[in-house]
Amino acid sequence: MSHPLAVLRVFALALLAFSFTLLLPAAAAWFGQDETPAAFAAFMSGFTATFASAVCLWLLTRRYANELRGRDGFLLASLIWVVTPAFAAIPFALFFPSMSFTDAYFEAVSGLTTTGATAITGLDALPFSVNLWRALLVFLGGMGLLVLTVAILPLLGIGGRQLFSAESPGPVKEVRLVPRMVKTALYLWPIYFALAVACALGYAWAGMEWGDAVLHTLATLGLGGFSSHDASYAFFDSPVIEAVAILFMTLAGMNFATHFMAAQRRSLSFYRADPEVRWYLGVMYASVLGVAVYLWQTDTFPDFPAALRFAAFNVVSLATTAGFFNTDYALWPFFAPLWMLFLSSFVSCAGSAGGGLKMMRALIVFRQVTREVVNTVHPNAVRAVKLAEASLSNEMVFAVLAFTFAYMVSLVSLTLLMMFSGQDLVTGFSAVVVSFNNAGPGLGSVGPGATFASLTDFQTWVCIVAMLLGRLEIFILLAVFSPAFWRK
Numbered sequence: 001m002s003h004p005l006a007v008l009r010v011f012a013l014a015l016l017a018f019s020f021t022l023l024l025p026a027a028a029a030w031f032g033q034d035e036t037p038a039a040f041a042a043f044m045s046g047f048t049a050t051f052a053s054a055v056c057l058w059l060l061t062r063r064y065a066n067e068l069r070g071r072d073g074f075l076l077a078s079l080i081w082v083v084t085p086a087f088a089a090i091p092f093a094l095f096f097p098s099m100s101f102t103d104a105y106f107e108a109v110s111g112l113t114t115t116g117a118t119a120i121t122g123l124d125a126l127p128f129s130v131n132l133w134r135a136l137l138v139f140l141g142g143m144g145l146l147v148l149t150v151a152i153l154p155l156l157g158i159g160g161r162q163l164f165s166a167e168s169p170g171p172v173k174e175v176r177l178v179p180r181m182v183k184t185a186l187y188l189w190p191i192y193f194a195l196a197v198a199c200a201l202g203y204a205w206a207g208m209e210w211g212d213a214v215l216h217t218l219a220t221l222g223l224g225g226f227s228s229h230d231a232s233y234a235f236f237d238s239p240v241i242e243a244v245a246i247l248f249m250t251l252a253g254m255n256f257a258t259h260f261m262a263a264q265r266r267s268l269s270f271y272r273a274d275p276e277v278r279w280y281l282g283v284m285y286a287s288v289l290g291v292a293v294y295l296w297q298t299d300t301f302p303d304f305p306a307a308l309r310f311a312a313f314n315v316v317s318l319a320t321t322a323g324f325f326n327t328d329y330a331l332w333p334f335f336a337p338l339w340m341l342f343l344s345s346f347v348s349c350a351g352s353a354g355g356g357l358k359m360m361r362a363l364i365v366f367r368q369v370t371r372e373v374v375n376t377v378h379p380n381a382v383r384a385v386k387l388a389e390a391s392l393s394n395e396m397v398f399a400v401l402a403f404t405f406a407y408m409v410s411l412v413s414l415t416l417l418m419m420f421s422g423q424d425l426v427t428g429f430s431a432v433v434v435s436f437n438n439a440g441p442g443l444g445s446v447g448p449g450a451t452f453a454s455l456t457d458f459q460t461w462v463c464i465v466a467m468l469l470g471r472l473e474i475f476i477l478l479a480v481f482s483p484a485f486w487r488k
Contacts, residue, residue: 005064007072011079012058018084019050022091024136029129038095039127046090053087071485078480081472085109088137095130096120102457109464111137113471114353116225116323116440117463119453123230128211131228135218141471142222142353143192143256191259195251196221202244208236220248223353225323225440231449233313233326242313242326253320254280255351275387276349280359284347288315291336298333311336319343321355323440330447337443341430344439355438355470357407363387364400406474410466411436417462423455431455435466 026043085108092104103119110117111134123131196217203213212228219226229235233242251259254277262270271277292304292311301307310327317324318340329337346362348354367385374383384391411432418428430442431452441448446455452463469477479485 003064003072004075005061007075007079008057009061009064010076011083012054012061014076014080015050015084015087016054016058018087018140019047019054021136021140022047022050022133025091025129025133028132029127032128039091039129042091042094043129043133045094046087049090050087071479074476074479074485077472078477081112081468082477085112088112088133091130091133092120100457102460103453106452106460106464107134108137109467111224111226112141113438113467114138114141114222114224114321114355115435115438115467116219116223117434117442117446117452117467118226119451119460121230121451121453123228124235126228128228131215131226134226135215135228138222138224138226139196139218140222141224142252143188187260187264188256191256191263192221195248195259199244199248202248203241206240206244207238208241212236216245217248219324220245220322221252221353223249223252223320223322223348223355224438225317225325227324232324237326239309242309245324246312246316249316249320249322249324250281250284252322253284253348253352253354255349257351258349275363276359279363280347280349283359284316284319284343287319287339287343288312291315291339294336295332300332300336315340315343318439319347321348321437321439323434325441325448328448330443341433341439341442344434344437355436357404360387361400361404364392364397365404368397368401403474406478407436410469410474414462414466418459421456421458421462423459428459431459431463432466435463436470438467438470 022043026040026047029037029040029043085105088108088111089101089104092107093099093101096104099119106117106119109115116138118134120126120134199220200213200217203216204210208216215226215228225232227233227235233245236242254271255274258270258274258277262268288308288311292308295301295311296304296307301310310329313324313326314329316322321344329340344356346357347359348356350358350360352358364385364387367387371383371385385397386392414432414436415429418432419425421428423431424444427442427444427446430444431446434440434442434446441450446452452460455463
């Protein structure tokens with residue numbers, strides 16, 4: 001049986017740590033002298049409410065210092081991803097008086113799950129502090145709030161390895177990076193920050209102003225397409241800036257464990273040896289070339305270089321689930337954006353900031369299908385499903401197949417709910433797909449340049465559920481609501 005009071009105690013500490021992040025946009029509003037004092041007041045109110053709630057919850061549960069078990073990690077992960085956005089939404093609700101709680105919560109969930117879909121218009125006119133908070137939510141969500149939490153749990157006498165396995169995006173590779181989980185977290189964060197610094201310098205070198213460079217760096221590394229401009233990267237109209245974005249979106253879509261091993265051993269051989277990286281780059285950039293040729297042949301763009309420029313940026317952005325855009329690709333021939341939505345479902349690597357099924361699961365499913373085909377022809381053949389020359393157990397293969405089935409059922413069910421509510425097929429389906437894959441803008445009335453504000457409250461909550469299910473890998477959230485979870 002789970003220890004809910006012990007879990008609440010740890011959640012209180014995580015919420016307490018999260019409350020201090022609200023001071024960053026508050027400081028930006030104060031020292032930047034935003035045109036309106038409403039931003040500073042909104043962030044300070046959010047900090048006060050979050051800090052007070054965390055302290056009160058900790059005081060009520062401080063006596064329960066039980067060692068957390070595996071199932072406790074599932075409960076803690078669910079609490080952080082479901083409850084924390086309610087506090088992150090406070091500044092939005094206060095700064096935008098006309099914004100409903102549903103839209104404010106949607107914006108916060110979209111940031112922390114690194115989806116990047118927005119319900120806010122007029123981004124160019126927003127105070128820097130508000131856009132900073134949106135980008136900061138993406139950055140914090142990129143590596144997962146629990147990775148940071150795991151790093152501090154051992155200092156409090158609480159084990160943390162099971163928490164990382166509960167929250168980590170995708171199936172975690174069997175690579176023991178360091179003897180203790182806290183060291184793993186402390187190694188991954190510097191890599192994340194190092195890439196962020198390099199990305200910011202790259203944007204500044206390419207011509208972005210420093211404010212935009214910081215905001216877009218936070219969103220790029222977190223693969224959540226919150227921009228400070230309604231037109232996203234079309235605002236800059238710069239192939240050089242787009243090239244920098246493509247590079248760092250590509251890096252952010254890879255497994256950070258692979259980045260760690262390559263940095264630790266100072267060798268690129270880990271990228272070559274990782275089959276997931278090879279397929280990730282191969283599928284994504286083959287799609288870039290294919291979409292570019294398709295757009296050129298359909299006269300969407302006057303010449304191939306222009307087609308390649310726009311195909312490269314938008315295909316990489318949606319495939320990695322970053323969600324930026326530099327043109328309204330919803331106006332392209334329908335095959336191209338539909339293929340990009342398909343890529344968002346599986347291309348990004350396990351252990352990355354991306355969403356969807358992950359490339360590792362797609363490889364396992366593909367090889368299981370291949371095995372079944374061979375066994376159909378040769379019933380007595382004994383073949384194992386292998387990944388990187390290692391044989392996978394049938395239990396792991398069946399788990400991946402079960403997840404894939406749950407993924408498909410979830411997409412269909414949520415799309416049917418959108419249709420039931422009166423939404424058209426293109427908008428409803430794409431909104432569910434990009435929400436579930438944490439990928440940003442979709443098609444139809446939620447396409448590039450539009451927002452999710454046009455959705456009804458019911459449709460918005462469908463998207464919220466999709467974002468949370470996608471970020472928590474379906475089974476984690478479903479397990480918490482199952483009766484078996486609460487039995488001894």
